Each structure stands twice: as structure tokens, then as C-alpha cells.
Amino acid sequence: MKVEDVVCPFCGCLCDDLVVEVDQNRVIGVENGCTLANEKFMGDRRLENPIRKEGRSWSDITYDAAIREAADILIDADRPLLYGWSGTHGEAQSVGVHLAELLGAVIDNTSTVCHGPSIMAIQEVGHPGCTLGQVKNRADVIVYWGANPIDAHPRHMSRYTTYADGFFVKEAFKERKVIVVDVRKTESSAVADEFIKVERGGDYAILSALRAIVRGKRDLIPPKIAGVTREQLFRVADICMQAKFGAIFFGLGLTMSPGKNKNVRNAIELTEELNRHTKFTISPMRGHWNVYGSNEVFTWITGYPYAVDFARGIAFYNPGETTSVDILRRGECDACLVVASDPGAHFPRACAEHLARIPTIQIDPHVNATTHLATLQIPVAVTGIDAEGTAYRMDGVPIRTRKLFDGTYPSDLEILSKIYARVKEAKGS
Amino acid sequence: MRVILKTRPRAKPRIPIEAETIIPQNFLRKNDIRVYEGNKERKLEDLFFITVEGPAVSPDQVEVILTGDTGVIKRVGEYMNAGRIIVEGDIGMHCGNFMSAGEIIIRGNADSWLAREMRGGFIRCEGDAGHYCAAGYRGEKRGMRGGTVEVLGNAGDFAAEYLSGGEVHIHGSCGDLPGVEMRGGTLTIGGDCLRPCGNMTGGICRIFGTAHQFLPTFRKNGTEDVQYGGKHYRMAAFRGDIANRGKGRVLIRA
Numbered sequence: 001m002k003v004e005d006v007v008c009p010f011c012g013c014l015c016d017d018l019v020v021e022v023d024q025n026r027v028i029g030v031e032n033g034c035t036l037a038n039e040k041f042m043g044d045r046r047l048e049n050p051i052r053k054e055g056r057s058w059s060d061i062t063y064d065a066a067i068r069e070a071a072d073i074l075i076d077a078d079r080p081l082l083y084g085w086s087g088t089h090g091e092a093q094s095v096g097v098h099l100a101e102l103l104g105a106v107i108d109n110t111s112t113v114c115h116g117p118s119i120m121a122i123q124e125v126g127h128p129g130c131t132l133g134q135v136k137n138r139a140d141v142i143v144y145w146g147a148n149p150i151d152a153h154p155r156h157m158s159r160y161t162t163y164a165d166g167f168f169v170k171e172a173f174k175e176r177k178v179i180v181v182d183v184r185k186t187e188s189s190a191v192a193d194e195f196i197k198v199e200r201g202g203d204y205a206i207l208s209a210l211r212a213i214v215r216g217k218r219d220l221i222p223p224k225i226a227g228v229t230r231e232q233l234f235r236v237a238d239i240c241m242q243a244k245f246g247a248i249f250f251g252l253g254l255t256m257s258p259g260k261n262k263n264v265r266n267a268i269e270l271t272e273e274l275n276r277h278t279k280f281t282i283s284p285m286r287g288h289w290n291v292y293g294s295n296e297v298f299t300w301i302t303g304y305p306y307a308v309d310f311a312r313g314i315a316f317y318n319p320g321e322t323t324s325v326d327i328l329r330r331g332e333c334d335a336c337l338v339v340a341s342d343p344g345a346h347f348p349r350a351c352a353e354h355l356a357r358i359p360t361i362q363i364d365p366h367v368n369a370t371t372h373l374a375t376l377q378i379p380v381a382v383t384g385i386d387a388e389g390t391a392y393r394m395d396g397v398p399i400r401t402r403k404l405f406d407g408t409y410p411s412d413l414e415i416l417s418k419i420y421a422r423v424k425e426a427k428g429s
Numbered sequence: 430m431r432v433i434l435k436t437r438p439r440a441k442p443r444i445p446i447e448a449e450t451i452i453p454q455n456f457l458r459k460n461d462i463r464v465y466e467g468n469k470e471r472k473l474e475d476l477f478f479i480t481v482e483g484p485a486v487s488p489d490q491v492e493v494i495l496t497g498d499t500g501v502i503k504r505v506g507e508y509m510n511a512g513r514i515i516v517e518g519d520i521g522m523h524c525g526n527f528m529s530a531g532e533i534i535i536r537g538n539a540d541s542w543l544a545r546e547m548r549g550g551f552i553r554c555e556g557d558a559g560h561y562c563a564a565g566y567r568g569e570k571r572g573m574r575g576g577t578v579e580v581l582g583n584a585g586d587f588a589a590e591y592l593s594g595g596e597v598h599i600h601g602s603c604g605d606l607p608g609v610e611m612r613g614g615t616l617t618i619g620g621d622c623l624r625p626c627g628n629m630t631g632g633i634c635r636i637f638g639t640a641h642q643f644l645p646t647f648r649k650n651g652t653e654d655v656q657y658g659g660k661h662y663r664m665a666a667f668r669g670d671i672a673n674r675g676k677g678r679v680l681i682r683a
Contacts, residue, residue: 078467079444104468123568201642204606204627208646211672217646220671225645258605262587262627269628269673311468312447318567320541320560321522331443334467 007401008037009087009384011153012286012394013160025405027385034154040382046365046409047379066378067415070337071422073359073376077335079311080105083112083324084341086288087364089389089401092412093290093297096339099420101302101310102427106333108324109294110341111306116319117255118284119295119305121264128271130247130281131395132159137166138279141243143179145267146203146253147285150187156285161247162191168244177239181206182253194236201258202226206233207266213237214273241277248282255284286394288341290383293392328354338362339412340383344369363415380412387411430485432456434477436497439466445521446476449504453491453512453531456481488512489531495520500540506533509550522559525552528576541585547595549576560585560604563597573597573614589616592632608634611677617657628670629677636681637662643681646672653680 006018020041021029027041050066051058061069074080082100085093086109093109100107111119135142142161149156157163165172180192181203189195198206205226212220214237221230240246248271254263267282274280286292295305302308304317307324320326324343327333328351335358344352345368356373363378364370371377381387386407392398434451447465450473455462462473473479477497485491488511495505500519507526516524519537529548534555541559544552545566558580564587565572572591583601590606592614599607602620611629618625621638626647637657647669655662664680 078441078469080468120567124570204624205642205644208627208644208670208672212646215671217671220646220648222645259624259627262606262609266628266672312465332445334441334444 003402003404006404007384007391007399008033008040009289009382009391009401010036010040011289012292013153013156014289014391014393014399015155015159016399020404022405025386025407027404036154041385043366045367047367047371047377050376050378053375063378063410063415066376067418068422069376070361070378071419071426073335073361074099074103074105074337074419075423075426077103077105077333077359079327079333080335080337081324081327081333082107082337082339083343084110084339085294086110086291087340087383088412089290089383089387089391090293090297090398091389092339092383092416093294094301095413095416095420097298097301097308099416099423100308101315102420102423102429104310104313106307106309106311106322106324106327107298108307108322108327109298110288110291110346111295112319112323112325113256113346114252114287114291115255115284116306116323117261118250118264120261120319121268124261124265125268125272128268128275128281129283129395131397132283132393134245134281135247135283136160136164136169138168138245139166139243139247140169140175141177141179141239141246143181143240143246143248144188144192144285145181145248145250146255146257147249147251148182148186148188149249149285150191152251152287153285156249157188157191161249177243179236179239194232194239196228196232196236199227202228203254203257203263204259204266207263207270209233210237210240211266211270211273214241214270214277240274240280243278243280246274246278246280248280249285250282251285252287283395290391292394292396293390293398296392296396296398325351331357334358336360338364338370338374339416340364342368342370344371344373363412365409378415379409380415381407381409383412387413389413430456430491431482431494432491433480433482433494433496434473435480436495436499436502437476437478439476439498441467442498443501446502447504448502449507449526451493451495451502451505451514452507452509453493453514454488454510456491456493457485457488500537503540506531509533519556525550525578528552538582539580543580544573544576544578544597546571547573547576547578549595551577551579553579553581555581557582557601558584558588558599560587561590562588562599563592563595564588564590571612583620588618589614592616602638608632619658626670626677626679628673629679630670630674631676633678633680635664636679638682640679640681644670646670646675647679648675650678652683655680 019031180189181196271282302315307322309322360374362374384401388403444467491512496517503521538556563573571593574594586604588607600619603622608626612631616634647667667679
């Protein structure tokens with residue numbers, strides 16, 4: 001059976017035009033998907049049942065026993081950490097936040113290692129953004145800053161920017177100018193009209209210089225800044241100011257290089273400056289599938305988008321203090337619940353070491369690097385394949401994902417709801 | 430009155446203690462002082478051996494001395510408005526938050542957000558300070574607004590972010606972007622720093638070491654002579670950051 005208009009559950013693009021062929025409870029083919037999507041749908045090496053580490057080996061346990069043990073570990077902890085959430089749907093994230101409040105835990109999502117600094121910058125100076133539909137139909141100048149969409153978001157260019165014809169941009173490939181800013185040549189820079197090769201850590205200075213140029217202070221700019229010539233910066237500023245509609249997309253090259261949130265703030269302020277001359281927008285290239293949704297859900301419920309600490313019974317937020325990398329690096333937490341993420345693969349070594357020292361519970365369909373650090377793993381259905389739910393695209397548009405077949409695994413929502421019920425009963429609340 | 434708080438051994442010593450209740454005025458009247466250890470509320474005596482010496486009739490006569498494993502204790506001196514706190518070792522994050530008067534002396538290192546949004550008083554850290562020394566909270570438009578912070582060692586990144594008033598003096602070096610978004614007050618850096626005063630709109634920053642990767646958006650504005658540490662220095666003067674209004678002043682040793 002072929003299912004049409006399937007939403008891809010991999011990256012923040014949430015491409016919603018996939019055709020997936022299903023045979024009983026297995027995906028056997030994917031059309032329109034990128035290589036990342038194909039691997040996500042076709043990858044079939046799931047854990048069969050919950051497992052518990054005993055000494056140096058693993059033993060199978062039932063779902064009920066695993067849920068009971070997970071709840072007991074979290075109840076006993078003085079500073080539990082609930083991390084992940086970006087690979088699951090909003091309904092499960094919502095239960096996670098309520099669970100964190102009940103436990104007095106810290107709850108954090110993968111923004112902590114991707115676009116957390118972008119959110120901090122947006123909290124300082126706002127977000128002149130727009131939907132991807134606006135970009136597709138209107139933008140004649142596209143800037144990719146510290147991002148390599150051909151590798152990380154393979155269909156971004158073909159669906160929304162370089163190769164996507166729009167209502168006001170009839171022949172996109174000819175009419176759109178593409179500017180790529182990066183520290184090295186990439187596949188994306190190869191298709192750019194203008195490639196700014198900036199020295200590592202030089203983004204802040206380049207952004208400041210561009211702001212000054214757009215403000216009409218060209219006389220002050222030295223001949224070379226962070227490896228970029230003054231003439232190229234003048235040229236790029238002119239392209240941007242002469243655009244009918246420009247869109248900046250930025251990635252981790254900006255958020256995770258020295259300066260972090262201040263880089264993003266500078267980019268937002270450049271966008272604001274350009275809006276004195278034309279229309280310009282800026283948007284983060286969100287990577288983890290529903291990471292934008294986790295920011296939304298956390299914010300509805302707590303007022304904060306990530307790194308929310310409920311230790312005092314009320315929500316407190318302070319990246320650098322309540323972010324999971326910092327908590328783990330300092331060895332603060334005494335239990336961890338990982339949901340729909342793989343910190344064992346993404347976090348610094350000191351954090352992974354601490355995860356291995358404390359009771360770590362993982363709720364995830366697959367065996368991954370975190371499995372080797374965990375004491376307990378509960379396999380679940382994959383949202384968008386055998387579980388349904390709501391996810392947010394990188395531009396903040398919510399999209400409902402469908403269940404392609406009825407599988408045998410419980411969803412994240414079911415498992416978390418049972419853990420929540422048990423914790424609630426134990427706490428008598 | 431002298432109050433000596435010595436930390437008790439704990440089963441999980443890395444779990445932070447949140448202790449905004451450790452301020453001199455609380456020891457004058459309160460008997461039941463509570464702090465948080467992780468998500469558990471504790472009595473002060475559960476976590477500290479407490480010794481009280483002598484009387485006091487006002488908060489400015491109270492001196493609190495913290496000893497032991499104090500590096501994970503956060504928010505000591507928050508909203509402090511009189512008296513004195515002496516930390517014999519290191520201190521955790523947010524020491525002196527919103528402090529308006531009194532004095533805090535830290536013999537060791539201070540973790541991040543030392544003197545966050547401080548209004549008045551004096552803080553001296555004899556070791557190093559972490560990131561965001563004398564800065565603001567996330568999204569806050571003003572950092573430290575008054576008083577004096579002196580760090581005898583080095584400071585981390587984003588020192589004096591959003592500095593709006595008062596005086597910050599780092600005797601050693603600073604990390605990345607000291608004085609970023611600065612809008613008032615005085616920042617003095619005795620050593621080196623990286624990319625000082627990005628996006629500043631006001632205030633004065635004096636740098637007596639080397640300013641690495643100095644941003645291109647500052648306009649040279651002659652020289653000035655200043656006194657520092659009993660010596661006379663000729664400083665190159667800049668105005669900026671002209672990426673915005675550019676009304677701040679940066680002086681760098683010529």
C-alpha cells in the first residue's frame with residue numbers, strides 16, 4: 001500500500017510530500033525523500049522490548065516493570081534531569097513538562113546543543129522572521145550563514161529557496177541570488193553566487209562590519225576583516241540592500257562558534273538594519289525534527305523554551321546554569337531520563353561519563369550511543385511512522401503527522417503518561 | 430554579630446544548594462532559615478554547622494562567614510542591603526544578585542553571574558570570576574547598575590555584559606566579549622581580553638593589556654592619559670560601537 005503526502009520525521013524541514021510504501025507493519029519504499037529520510041523510514045533495527053542493565057550484561061524486562069522502575073528512579077532523585085524531546089511529538093512533550101513539574105526536575109531539549117543561543121538572541125532583540133512559504137514565493141536574495149543545507153537539510157534548497165519557483169519568483173535558479181557564509185567550502189557554497197569565506201570565530205566582526213556598511217559608514221571599514229576583503233563586504237551589502245525580499249538562514253556555524261548568542265543577535269540586528277532599505281527576514285535552520293515544537297510546548301506551559309528548572313516548584317530558566325550540558329558537566333544531576341534523543345553521541349565526553357555514573361533511563365526506538373550509558377531502555381513507536389502526533393516545522397508551522405501502520409510498540413505518549421501516573425500516585429498529588 | 434556557617438558533609442556533594450536566604454539581615458531576626466538542596470527544601474542547620482558569636486542590633490553589624498565546601502552554594506547575598514559576608518573558599522553562581530549595599534569578600538573563585546544586576550555595595554573576589562560577571566539575567570536590558578566589583582584574578586566570557594552603572598575592575602584578563610552591549614558605568618581590565626565592547630552604546634572601558642581581535646567598528650579618537658595602579662599610561666581612545674549609535678568609549682594602552 002502506498003501512502004501519499006507523508007510528513008518526514010527527520011529534520012526541521014518536515015517535508016510533507018513523501019510517498020511511502022508499506023507492507024503490513026514495515027516500510028518497504030520511500031519516494032521524494034532525501035537520503036536522510038530514506039534511512040529514517042527504512043531503518044528497521046529497533047529494540048524489541050525494554051532492557052535493563054545488570055552488571056555488564058542486559059536482561060529483558062516487561063513494559064510494566066520498566067515503567068515502574070523508571071518512575072521509582074525519578075521519584076528518588078534530588079535533582080533529576082529530563083532531556084531530549086525533539087524527536088517526539090508535542091503531546092508527549094507536554095506530558096514530559098508536567099512530569100518535570102511534578103518531580104521538581106530540570107527539563108531541557110536539544111536546543112541546548114543547537115539553536116538555544118538563537119532563542120537567547122531572539123529574547124534580547126526579537127525575531128524578524130517569516131514562513132518558508134513567504135521565502136519560496138518572494139525572496140530574490142537568500143543568505144545561508146554557517147549552514148550547509150545540501151548536507152543537513154537536503155531538500156531545503158529545492159523546496160523553498162535556490163531551486164524552488166515561487167509566485168513572484170518565476171525562474172528561481174536565474175532570479176535568486178544565493179550568498180553563503182562559512183569557514184570552509186561546502187557543497188552549498190559551490191552553488192552560491194557569492195561565497196564569503198570567513199576565518200573561524202570571525203562571524204561577529206563580519207556582521208558588525210556589515211551593519212556599519214548598511215548604516216552608511218563605509219569609510220571606517222578596514223581593508224580586510226576576518227579574512228574577508230572590504231570590497232566583498234561592500235558588494236554583499238549592496239546585493240542585500242537592492243533585494244526586493246531577502247532571507248537569511250543561519251545554522252550552527254553561527255550559534256555554536258565563539259560569541260554564540262551574540263553572533264545571532266548581531267545577525268538579527270543586521271536584518272533590522274536592512275529593513276530600513278528593503279524587506280529582509282532571518283530564520284534559524286532547525287535541525288532536530290520537532291525541536292521547534294519542543295520550544296513551543298515548553299513555552300506554553302512554563303514560559304521558557306528550554307532549560308527549565310522546576311527544583312523550587314516554579315519554573316526557572318538560565319542557559320549556562322540549567323542547560324543539560326552544564327548540569328551534566330558539573331555532575332549535578334543524580335538521575336536522567338532521555339527521551340527521543342541521543343546525548344551519548346552528541347554531548348561532550350564529561351557529560352557522557354556522568355550519564356554512565358547515574359541511573360539513566362532512555363525512551364527510544366533504537367539502540368544508540370546513549371544505550372551504552374543507560375541503565376534502562378524502553379523502546380517505543382516512531383512518531384510519523386507508527387505513531388501520530390503534532391510537530392512544528394523550522395518556521396513555526398505546526399503539521400500533523402500520521403501513523404502509517406498499526407505497529408506493536410507503545411508511543412512515547414503512552415509510556416510517559418504511565419510514568420506520570422505512577423509518580424503522581426507516589427507523590428499523592 | 431558574627432555568624433559562622435561551616436558546610437556539613439553531604440551524600441551528594443555536587444547537588445547545588447540555593448541559598449538566597451544567606452544574607453546578614455536574616456540572621457538578625459529569623460530563626461527558621463531554609464535553603465534548597467536540589468528539589469528538597471532543607472533547614473539551614475541540616476546543611477551547615479552554625480556558630481553565632483556576639484550580639485547585633487542592626488544588619489550592618491552582622492558578619493556572615495562561610496567555610497567548607499562552598500563552591501556549589503548559589504545566590505549567597507541575593508538582595509543583600511547591609512552587613513558583610515566573607516566566603517573563605519569558592520562560591521557558587523549568582524553571588525550578590527541584586528545587592529544594594531554591604532560588602533561581600535570571596536577568598537577563592539566565584540562562579541558565573543557574580544554581582545548580577547547589582548545596584549550598590551562592594552564585592553571583592555580574590556580569585557577568578559566565572560562568566561557573566563556583573564552582567565544581567567537572560568533577556569534583561571540592564572546588567573549591573575551601581576556599586577563596585579573588584580576581581581583580583583581573571584574573569585570569564587561576557588564580563589560586564591549590559592553594564593549600566595557602577596564600576597567593574599578586573600585586575601587580570603577577561604575572556605570573550607567583555608563589556609558587550611555595555612551602556613554605562615566603567616569597566617577596567619588590567620590584563621588582556623578578546624573582542625571587547627561589541628555593540629556598546631555608552632560607558633567607558635579601559636584596557637591595560639592587549640585587546641585581541643578588536644572589532645573594526647570603533648572609530649579612533651585621539652589619545653588620553655590615565656593613571657592606573659600608581660602608573661601613568663597613554664591610551665589610544667576609540668568611540669563605538671558604530672554598528673549602532675556608537676556613543677561608548679574604549680581606551681586601550683597605546
